[in-house]
Amino acid sequence: MSKAKEFVQKKETKIIKGNVAAAYAAKSARVQVISAYPITPQTTVVEKLSEFVDGGLMPGTQYIRVESEHSVMASVIGASIAGTRTFTATSGQGLFYMNEMIHWAAGTRLPIVTTIASRGAAPPWNIWADFSDVINARDTGWMSAFCATHQEIYDEILMSYKVCEDHDVLLPKFVAYGGFILSHTSKPVILEDQDLVDQYLPPLPDEKGWPQIFIDPDRPMMHGNLIMPSGFYSEFRMKIQDTLMKSKEKIKVATKEFEKIFGRSYGNGLVEEYHMDDADVGIIIYGDLALQMEQAIDDLREEGYKVGMTKLRHYRPFPTEDIIEVAKKVEVLGVMDRGTAFGSPTGGPVSSDVLASLYNTGITTKILPMMAGIGGREVNVEQQKEEIKTLIKMKETGELPDNLIHGTLWDGILEVK
Amino acid sequence: MSESKEWKKIAKSKEKRPKVQEYKNWKELPPIPISLPIEGSMGITGDWRTFQPVILEGCNKCGICWMYCPEGVIKRKEDGSFEIDMVYCKGCGICAKECPTQKIKMIRESESKDE
Numbered sequence: 108m109s110k111a112k113e114f115v116q117k118k119e120t121k122i123i124k125g126n127v128a129a130a131y132a133a134k135s136a137r138v139q140v141i142s143a144y145p146i147t148p149q150t151t152v153v154e155k156l157s158e159f160v161d162g163g164l165m166p167g168t169q170y171i172r173v174e175s176e177h178s179v180m181a182s183v184i185g186a187s188i189a190g191t192r193t194f195t196a197t198s199g200q201g202l203f204y205m206n207e208m209i210h211w212a213a214g215t216r217l218p219i220v221t222t223i224a225s226r227g228a229a230p231p232w233n234i235w236a237d238f239s240d241v242i243n244a245r246d247t248g249w250m251s252a253f254c255a256t257h258q259e260i261y262d263e264i265l266m267s268y269k270v271c272e273d274h275d276v277l278l279p280k281f282v283a284y285g286g287f288i289l290s291h292t293s294k295p296v297i298l299e300d301q302d303l304v305d306q307y308l309p310p311l312p313d314e315k316g317w318p319q320i321f322i323d324p325d326r327p328m329m330h331g332n333l334i335m336p337s338g339f340y341s342e343f344r345m346k347i348q349d350t351l352m353k354s355k356e357k358i359k360v361a362t363k364e365f366e367k368i369f370g371r372s373y374g375n376g377l378v379e380e381y382h383m384d385d386a387d388v389g390i391i392i393y394g395d396l397a398l399q400m401e402q403a404i405d406d407l408r409e410e411g412y413k414v415g416m417t418k419l420r421h422y423r424p425f426p427t428e429d430i431i432e433v434a435k436k437v438e439v440l441g442v443m444d445r446g447t448a449f450g451s452p453t454g455g456p457v458s459s460d461v462l463a464s465l466y467n468t469g470i471t472t473k474i475l476p477m478m479a480g481i482g483g484r485e486v487n488v489e490q491q492k493e494e495i496k497t498l499i500k501m502k503e504t505g506e507l508p509d510n511l512i513h514g515t516l517w518d519g520i521l522e523v524k
Numbered sequence: 525m526s527e528s529k530e531w532k533k534i535a536k537s538k539e540k541r542p543k544v545q546e547y548k549n550w551k552e553l554p555p556i557p558i559s560l561p562i563e564g565s566m567g568i569t570g571d572w573r574t575f576q577p578v579i580l581e582g583c584n585k586c587g588i589c590w591m592y593c594p595e596g597v598i599k600r601k602e603d604g605s606f607e608i609d610m611v612y613c614k615g616c617g618i619c620a621k622e623c624p625t626q627k628i629k630m631i632r633e634s635e636s637k638d639e
Contacts, residue, residue, distance in 0.1 A: 216555045277555055318554040329559040344559060350555075454638035 118297045125257050126288035128296045129196060129222045129282075132264035134165055135304045136220075138194040138310070140186035142171045142179045146201035148286035149224040149232045153196055176201040180208030180219075187217040188330075190316030192268065195219070198286060199226040199233075199240045206244070212279045213248030215330060216319055219272035219279040220264060224290040225394075225446075227482040235483020236285030238394060238446035241422070241458045248347045250280040250354065251422045253393040257294040260284050262371060268308055269361040274318055276354045278347070283443040283446075285395040287483065297370060307368050346389035346438065351424045358421060375427035378433065382408065386415030388498045389437040391430070391461060393419040394445055396491070398478055403491035414495050419457060427464040434465055434472045439502040443495065445480040454478065454515045475501060475508070479518040486519060494518055564612055569595070573615030575630040577608055589619035607619045 123131070129152045133141065141160070143153035143451030160170040171182050176197055183193045197205060200222060212219050215461055224240050227233030243252050250265065254260045260282065267280045284290065316322060320330055334340040355377060362376030371381055381401055383389055392400050397418040407414045417433045419426070450460040458476030465474070475498060480486045497508055497516065508516060559565060579589075585605055590598045597609040598619060608619075620628040 126569075214556070320558065327561050329561070330556060332559055334557060339550065339553060339557065342553055345550060346553065346555065 113379075118299075120295040120297050120422065122293050122295050123257070124151065124291055124293050125254075125260050125284055126151040126185065126196075126224060126291070127155050128261040129256050129264060129284075130159065131296070131298050132261045133194045134159050134193065135261075135299060135301065136194070136265055136268050136308055137305075137310045138165075138168060139191035140169045140171065140183065140193045142173055142182040142186070142193070142195045144173055144176050144179045144197070144201065146176070146198045148226060149196045149198040149201070149222070151290070152222060152224070177208055178204040180205045180212060183219055183221075184208060184212050184215060187212075187219050188316065188320055189214065190311070192223070192272075192311050193217075193219050196222040196224070198224045200229060202230070202240045202244060206247075209244055209247045209249060211277075211331070214343075216277040216347075216350075217267070217279055217317070218277055220267045221279065221281050222260070222264065223281050223283040225283045226286040229517060233482045234286060235396065236288045236445065237482050238283060238285075238444075238456075241281050241283040242446045242448060244281060245423060245456065248278060248351065250278055250351065250358075251423065252280065252282050252420055253397075253422060254282060254284040254289065255393075255395055255398040255418060257289060257292075257296045258371065259373065260289065261296055261298070262365065262369070263510045265304060265308055266358075266365050266376075267360050269364070270354060270357050272311075273354075273357050274352060275318060275391065276357050277319065278350060278354065283394070285483075285484060288395045295395065297371075303368060307365065319502045328489075355424050355426065355428075357419075358424075374418070375429065377421045377424075378429045379420055380433070380438060381416045381418065383415035383417055383433060383436055385411045385413055386437055388439045388441075388495065388502050389415045389417060389433065390441040390443055390477075390495060390498065391417045391418045391419055392443040392458065393422070396445055396486055397445065398490055399486070400443075400491050402488050403495060406488065407492055407495055412495070412499060414499070422457065422460075423458050425464070430461055430464045431468055431470065433469050433470075434461075434474075437472060439473045439475065439498045441475045441477050441498045443477045443479060443494070445478075447478075452514075454513060458515070473501060473505075473507075476515040477518055478515055484519055490519060491498070559600060568611060569614050570611045573610075573613060574614045574618060574633060576610065576633055576636050577613065577615065577617065577619050578629050578631050579608065580627045580629055580637070582625070584625055586624065588622050588624060589628060591623045592618050594618060 141156050159165045160168050173179050173182055179195050181197050188191045192328045225238045225240050227237035252263050254263050263282050267282055271280050326506050358376040360374055366372045402413055404416050442458035442461045444457050449457035453476035454460045455476050455478055560581045598606050617630050620630050
């Protein structure tokens with residue numbers, strides 16, 4: 108059964124929007140500094156948090172209103188260097204404007220968690236679900252996760268703080284979910300007891316900052332000054348890559364521990380498989396389309412097709428080993444992107460990375476890069492069933508579909524009549 | 525012997541050089557590069573100097589130069605008078621500009637050798 112169907116009301120739930128779930132997660136995580144600048148479709152996250160702070164529901168939390176996204180990240184970096192748990196949220200163009208400071212946050216190794224209500228990049232102006240914005244921050248050193256459900260937004264933010272603040276990791280993280288599709292629709296979300304959340308994610312100890320940097324008048328220090336090419340610049344960059352790849356284990360541990368305390372599981376944390384074990388044909392998909400794809404898989408299974416799907420939960424660090432395992436299980440594997448990577452081998456960010464992961468592994472699984480739902484274009488279950496049927500046809504005939512655009516199937520393209 | 529020759533001697537002396545943390549390989553490195561305020565972290569900056577500040581007689585020991593020096597190389601002696609550390613002084617001339625009694629003079633390095 109799909110997740111949507113098996114939803115059982117065991118704990119107290121609230122019917123809330125995805126953005127409000129993100130705000131509640133920040134409240135549950137006891138964040139100490141929030142910096143805010145509104146941008147559609149993220150606005151209601153920081154609006155809700157301002158209500159919490161103003162209403163005295165988050166005692167001791169500082170809420171900073173700044174004049175731009177660039178300042179948002181700059182102020183959050185400052186607050187984080189002081190050793191606080193920080194939170195902010197943004198979307199699309201706001202994230203692009205923040206870009207310089209995003210590199211500073213990762214380079215300073217600060218555990219900042221930022222939610223992104225993803226939207227398409229302008230021009231043409233677009234505010235609907237499309238992961239191109241978080242993809243744009245791919246090479247910054249931030250971790251990035253995709254959420255498929257309202258509950259997952261709440262849960263992933265808690266798990267993110269757990270991973271980011273680990274002293275072996277100390278890197279920032281984006282938690283992305285589709286704009287409007289998740290951010291502005293309401294669903295029941297379990298909001299956990301504060302005691303239980305504190306048990307999983309204890310409030311920060313009253314120490315002087317993180318191990319690598321802290322504000323202390325007794326021991327002044329300086330960070331961010333010039334390193335000559337003969338200095339250790341290259342090695343510090345290498346350390347970020349090394350840490351990011353090693354953080355995969357930390358993500359798995361944090362997800363397992365979350366399951367133990369709260370009873371909700373998200374695969375191994377990096378990928379979540381659905382009916383993959385006996386499948387001949389599979390698809391890798393992420394974000395909100397993944398939840399709906401479970402329905403399509405269920406329907407096709409009832410029709411007798413052996414199909415399965417894998418939900419990609421983390422884009423950075425990329426779960427190379429898990430992707431290899433998934434590809435081994437099936438004969439034909441589709442990779443569905445909702446976001447563009449122009450000029451890349453396939454045009455889709457995840458499909459390009461999947462192809463790169465399988466190189467030199469000797470795996471002969473046929474891969475079909477696919478695109479759907481760009482700029483918030485509606486993708487319904489029937490369409491997703493057709494997408495899977497394309498893969499099944501590919502398996503039966505052994506031939507690629509003939510309507511590919513530079514090797515990629517752009518699904519749901521408008522026809523001129 | 526002029527002071528300019530004096531600090532060159534110091535620069536060559538290993539014992540008097542500022543200590544810099546050295547790492548053998550990248551695994552020993554901390555997560556990020558941090559500079560701690562140690563004396564002369566940028567090396568012997570005294571050899572950047574073209575003009576050398578000289579405190580003349582009649583200094584009223586007000587301490588304005590000490591306060592304005594961007595490099596912190598002006599030190600107060602026990603008797604309250606000031607001396608300038610020529611190993612690190614870059615010769616920017618801010619002290620001479622700010623001195624309210626004009627008792628700091630900037631002398632070209634080549635001229636200072638003749639004294």
